[in-house]
Amino acid sequence: MGSVDDILYRNDVKDAKTVYKHTNARRKTTMRKYNMFKCWSCFIAVVMLLSVVVPVHASSTSSTNSYKEFIDLLVKNGYTYETAAALSLDERNYVVNALKKDSENVDIVTTGMEIDQLAEIESLYAYSEEELKEMGADMDSIHAAKEEFNSYYKMSNADLAEELAISEVEAKIIKMAIKNGKERKSKNRKQGVSASGSISSSKLTYTQTVSKYTLSGYKLAYMVTISYAWANPYTSFGFDDVIAVAWGGGYMHKSKSDWPSSYSSANIQYYGFDTSGWKSYKKTKNYLEDIIITNAAISFSFPQSLSNDLYKTKRGSATVPLYLNSNGKNDTYVLSNYCHRVLSVGGGISASVSGPSVSLTIGTKYDKTPQKKTMIKY
Numbered sequence: 001m002g003s004v005d006d007i008l009y010r011n012d013v014k015d016a017k018t019v020y021k022h023t024n025a026r027r028k029t030t031m032r033k034y035n036m037f038k039c040w041s042c043f044i045a046v047v048m049l050l051s052v053v054v055p056v057h058a059s060s061t062s063s064t065n066s067y068k069e070f071i072d073l074l075v076k077n078g079y080t081y082e083t084a085a086a087l088s089l090d091e092r093n094y095v096v097n098a099l100k101k102d103s104e105n106v107d108i109v110t111t112g113m114e115i116d117q118l119a120e121i122e123s124l125y126a127y128s129e130e131e132l133k134e135m136g137a138d139m140d141s142i143h144a145a146k147e148e149f150n151s152y153y154k155m156s157n158a159d160l161a162e163e164l165a166i167s168e169v170e171a172k173i174i175k176m177a178i179k180n181g182k183e184r185k186s187k188n189r190k191q192g193v194s195a196s197g198s199i200s201s202s203k204l205t206y207t208q209t210v211s212k213y214t215l216s217g218y219k220l221a222y223m224v225t226i227s228y229a230w231a232n233p234y235t236s237f238g239f240d241d242v243i244a245v246a247w248g249g250g251y252m253h254k255s256k257s258d259w260p261s262s263y264s265s266a267n268i269q270y271y272g273f274d275t276s277g278w279k280s281y282k283k284t285k286n287y288l289e290d291i292i293i294t295n296a297a298i299s300f301s302f303p304q305s306l307s308n309d310l311y312k313t314k315r316g317s318a319t320v321p322l323y324l325n326s327n328g329k330n331d332t333y334v335l336s337n338y339c340h341r342v343l344s345v346g347g348g349i350s351a352s353v354s355g356p357s358v359s360l361t362i363g364t365k366y367d368k369t370p371q372k373k374t375m376i377k378y
Helices: 004-020 024-028 031-039 067-076 081-085 089-105 117-126 129-135 139-154 157-164 168-183 186-191
Strands: 047-049 106-116 201-212 220-230 240-247 265-274 277-287 290-293 297-303 311-324 331-341 349-354 357-362 366-368 372-377
Touching: 067 081, 067 089, 081 201, 081 220, 081 311, 089 106, 089 201, 089 220, 106 117, 106 331, 106 366, 106 372, 117 139, 117 168, 129 139, 139 157, 139 168, 157 168, 201 331, 201 372, 220 240, 220 331, 240 290, 240 311, 240 349, 240 357, 265 297, 277 297, 277 311, 290 349, 297 311, 297 349, 331 357
Parallel strands: none
Antiparallel strands: 047 106, 106 201, 201 220, 220 311, 240 297, 240 331, 265 277, 265 311, 290 297, 331 366, 331 372, 349 357
């Protein structure tokens, strides 16, 4: 099937063919302009919860060593193409083998969220510098963004459309968002307008998989596998995104110190980008868990971007192996969320667990995917 790099290369060739279809005007638009327009517009997000919730009963299939057939198998059983491709090689092989072994013991649910970027442009101007500092924003990036948006606001619609390789209607909407942001008062921040379309949204797709597996010395074991994919780029001014996972029943999870050969971790893939969208793969970085509640909830934090915003996380995955010595007569749940940090005040991430009862709370400084839960035994 090839190495991880080989697979990523094949994926990027496919991405490159898609990118090639864009117009010459879009290809000539610089990375700098895209940073200022498409990327610096991700601040206070209005989360539009997608109604794309796909719980499925996985179907059995014959074994195959073909990458395409592996992806097709995962898509058939509830993944999107993007969240299937986001899995690491080991994760992909594990889920495929679990499906082949006993598909009834594999639960897959796919959901997502959409970020309103025009409202975020308004928020850049609506908050004071003190408020932005309190949020943890990088002020050099904030000032650079405002300088660039101010220059856009002074342009005619025709000139701005040419500058950003967009339509004049889109240029007019951008200038309206900048104007609204300048005029909005603190108490009316949430009354800003937004618009649908390619210039106003960034979409993320998210898949949670929970499957039984065998671990020597333990009666019960489940593998929680998470993957996500962004449809188009965004920026964050030094913020981290978080994948949060919680479970009941007192399950232990594999940490690196206890299980050096197989442990909870996140594999985050970073890509280049320009005005036409995602470009070539840059690198994959591995992140270990942070404990929210021992034997009940963990999180994986990772930068939204690297190298001064030159590379962003296009997709990634996380694995949490759970294990317990129990007869499995009672029910509990596994919960998870993708949490996208935005320019907003509000709480962080917390969890509550009491026996089989479990909850995961995401504060308002994050946009989040709809929370989905999978029943497990304990």
